[in-house]
Amino acid sequence: MSASSPLPLLKRIPPGLWTALAWYAAAVEPIVEYVVMPPRRTYSLNYPRDGLDSLGAQALLAVAFVLVLAGSTMLRRRTFAAYGLVIVGTVISTVAWHQDEIPPTQFLAVDIALCYLAATRPRRTSLTAAAAALGTLAGYLVLRLITGDDSSIPQEPFVALTVVIAWLIGNSSHQARAHTAELHARVAAEAVTAERLRIAREMHDTVAHSIGIIALQAGAAARVIETQPAKAREAMLTVETAGRETLSGLRRMLGALRQADQDEERQGRAHAPVPLRPAAGLANVEQLAATTTAAGVRVEVRWQGRRRPLPADIDLAAFRIVQESVTNAVRHSGADSCEVRLDYRADELAVEVSDRGKGGGGTSTDSGYGLIGMRERAALLHGDFAAGPRPGGGFLVAVRLPIPAGTEAEAKAGAR
Numbered sequence: 001m002s003a004s005s006p007l008p009l010l011k012r013i014p015p016g017l018w019t020a021l022a023w024y025a026a027a028v029e030p031i032v033e034y035v036v037m038p039p040r041r042t043y044s045l046n047y048p049r050d051g052l053d054s055l056g057a058q059a060l061l062a063v064a065f066v067l068v069l070a071g072s073t074m075l076r077r078r079t080f081a082a083y084g085l086v087i088v089g090t091v092i093s094t095v096a097w098h099q100d101e102i103p104p105t106q107f108l109a110v111d112i113a114l115c116y117l118a119a120t121r122p123r124r125t126s127l128t129a130a131a132a133a134l135g136t137l138a139g140y141l142v143l144r145l146i147t148g149d150d151s152s153i154p155q156e157p158f159v160a161l162t163v164v165i166a167w168l169i170g171n172s173s174h175q176a177r178a179h180t181a182e183l184h185a186r187v188a189a190e191a192v193t194a195e196r197l198r199i200a201r202e203m204h205d206t207v208a209h210s211i212g213i214i215a216l217q218a219g220a221a222a223r224v225i226e227t228q229p230a231k232a233r234e235a236m237l238t239v240e241t242a243g244r245e246t247l248s249g250l251r252r253m254l255g256a257l258r259q260a261d262q263d264e265e266r267q268g269r270a271h272a273p274v275p276l277r278p279a280a281g282l283a284n285v286e287q288l289a290a291t292t293t294a295a296g297v298r299v300e301v302r303w304q305g306r307r308r309p310l311p312a313d314i315d316l317a318a319f320r321i322v323q324e325s326v327t328n329a330v331r332h333s334g335a336d337s338c339e340v341r342l343d344y345r346a347d348e349l350a351v352e353v354s355d356r357g358k359g360g361g362g363t364s365t366d367s368g369y370g371l372i373g374m375r376e377r378a379a380l381l382h383g384d385f386a387a388g389p390r391p392g393g394g395f396l397v398a399v400r401l402p403i404p405a406g407t408e409a410e411a412k413a414g415a416r
Contacts, residue, residue, distance in 0.1 A: 014076065015075055016071075016072040016073055016075035016076060018112050019072045019075060019113045019116075020072035020109075022108045022109040023068045023072070023086065023090070023106070024068070026106045027065070027068075027093060033047075051096070057098070058096070060092055060095055060096035063089075064092040064093040064096060067086075068085065070082075070085055071085030071086040071089065072086070075113060079116070079121055080125060080128075080129065083114065086109055087110055087133065090109070094106075100140065100143065100144050101140050101141075102136075102140060102155075104155060104158060104162070107137075107163075108162070110163075111133075111165075114129055114130060116170065117129050117170065118130070118167050118169075118170025118174060119170040119177075123174070126167060126170065130163060133163045140156060141154055207246060212330045214239045214242050215331075216295040216296055216297070217235040217236070217238045220235045221233075221236050221239070238291075281312075281315040285340065288323060289340065297326075297329065297335065298336065298338075299326060299338055300339045302342070304343040305343050313380075313381065314381060317381055317401065318342070318399070321351055321353075322351060326338060327370070328370055328397075329353070329355040329395070333355045333394070334358045335357030335394065337355070338355035338357075339353070340352070341354075345403075348400050348401060349401045349403060351398070351401070352396065353396070355394045356393060356394040357395060358393075374387070374397065375387075378401065381401050381402070383401040384398075385398075
């Protein structure tokens with residue numbers, strides 16, 4: 001069963017059925033009143049009692065019924081042609097009744113068809129259809145002026161006003177739907193952009209950390225390759241492992257990008273991006289610390305508070321902030337150690353990464369994308385971010401990420 005609410009009854013009825021109901025009601029009513037029912041004292045100039053006595057008039061009215069029925073049936077599939085059949089059927093009905101004008105009730109079906117056409121077709125097509133209706137009314141008015149029949153007030157201006165109103169209603173609906181489609185396309189495009197920015201941050205964090213480790217281990221291997229071949233071999237194995245992990249992460253991310261592009265080309269429209277599976281979380285902090293320590297910079301991890309499952313976005317963001325901060329400490333601070341503190345509080349997660357290096361911390365030599373990425377991650381989760389030199393020397397990165405109430409059970413369920 002669909003989760004969406006059903007459409008209102010008026011919207012569930014096809015437009016062709018509305019057109020047919022309006023036309024047939026206006027066509028059958030005078031037949032019943034002025035032909036079938038017994039004669040009355042009242043009479044109608046538009047519908048004379050003997051108007052349908054001839055077989056030719058009856059045949060013309062039957063043709064009009066068939067044309068309007070065909071037009072109403074094909075209104076959705078061939079809208080403009082069906083609209084023309086409705087107009088022709090309406091004109092033929094006036095010929096059958098020997099009328100010199102179209103009654104307003106009979107022209108209501110044309111207005112309904114025009115409203116649907118203006119709502120679903122380009123403006124140029126709908127303007128052409130409106131001009132056809134107005135031209136038909138003008139033809140009746142000119143014909144009466146030529147024949148000199150001015151016995152009554154002309155109805156054509158009033159009927160023409162209903163044509164204009166029908167076109168305006170349909171055109172407004174067309175513009176509203178076009179605007180809604182544009183908004184949906186814009187939201188989809190923004191979602192794709194946001195996803196690719198996230199992927200760019202993931203790639204920067206992964207590559208920057210791995211390249212830092214590789215550079216450090218390669219440098220260590222070069223220094224001890226002649227005096228301590230075993231340690232040089234161990235360092236190069238670490239370089240190989242880090243390189244393979246980096247390549248694997250890059251293939252996964254680039255594969256997601258390529259899949260998204262292929263899906264867009266196949267479907268011919270923007271859509272929600274293919275989400276990446278989180279590659280890491282705070283459960284990998286100890287492994288990160290061990291890898292960095294093996295590279296020559298000791299990382300000490302301090303856990304405070306009650307460790308508990310976190311929402312996936314908070315867990316991944318916290319790990320990436322720790323990873324980027326440790327990478328900056330390895331590459332730019334010149335320190336031989338750094339400290340990572342993770343404090344699980346009641347309503348937030350506090351992350352601090354500090355070192356006792358020369359105080360650079362990446363602020364002067366780094367490209368700046370690391371700190372910008374960390375700040376963006378914290379801002380996306382409505383958290384606080386601060387980074388700068390410590391008063392006693394070194395560099396400190398401090399982040400507070402709010403934990404929404406009631407998310408612990410959801411995080412446990414998602415981890416299963």
